[in-house]
Amino acid sequence: MKFTMKEEGGFKTQLPFGELHVSGNEEFGFRPYQLLISSIAVCSGGVFRTVAEKMRLHVTNIEVETTHERIDEEAGRVASVHMKFLISGTDLNEAKIEKALHVTRKNCSMVRSVEGSIDITESFEIV
Template sequence: MKTVVNWRGGVHFQADTDSGHTLDMDGAPSIGGENKGARPMEMVLAGLGGCSSIDVMTMLQKSRQDVKDCQVQIEAQRADAVPAIFTKIHMHFVVKGTGLNENHVKRAVQLSADKYCSVSIMLSKGGVEISHTYEIQEA
């Protein structure tokens, strides 16, 4: 896997991914950013949410759950000192569907966290405390 990151001026950078996508990143205005893209640490959280959501939805679909929508709300805390790494991350899954089995949802969230989501496992092995909750809504 490869990604090339190119400077676009100021603290704006553009990443070209191996899969053919382009992502813009920019720093905060306090360091000269112009809001031309997401902050790099926001992209880490987005990657975590995407990775885990793919796992959860794949498992729920395989278990024939009638999912209508899936959202993960992520909140993170960062260290006060430089480097301002993530110290805690909480992921709250909201799964909407018809007649969803709570055991399937719970197991999918746990398996993603403990076994399948590469981003989650990498971050937790790096010392980030990651917690998970879920709720099921009838749709």
């Protein structure tokens, strides 16, 4: 990827899906920490969906709510991310969902990329 400075602030890049604008100022693009947390949540959600399908869990919808903690004294470093999976489906088994989340953690490239730097936790609710 190639990022080009924008006159009003931030940077932009062209990707196959479209143009991405990134900036420390929300008026000019997505903030870097938002993209980091989004990457962790969406990667985890996608991997969970695949794992659930392989485990024959009948999931009809997944939402991932995130909360995070940043440390101002460390340049706003993201210290932790908690993901709450809201899972809809039929005949869902809590033990199988816990196992699927465990497999998800092991297979999500974004979670694996930040291991040891950001504390990642998960919970779930069947809705």
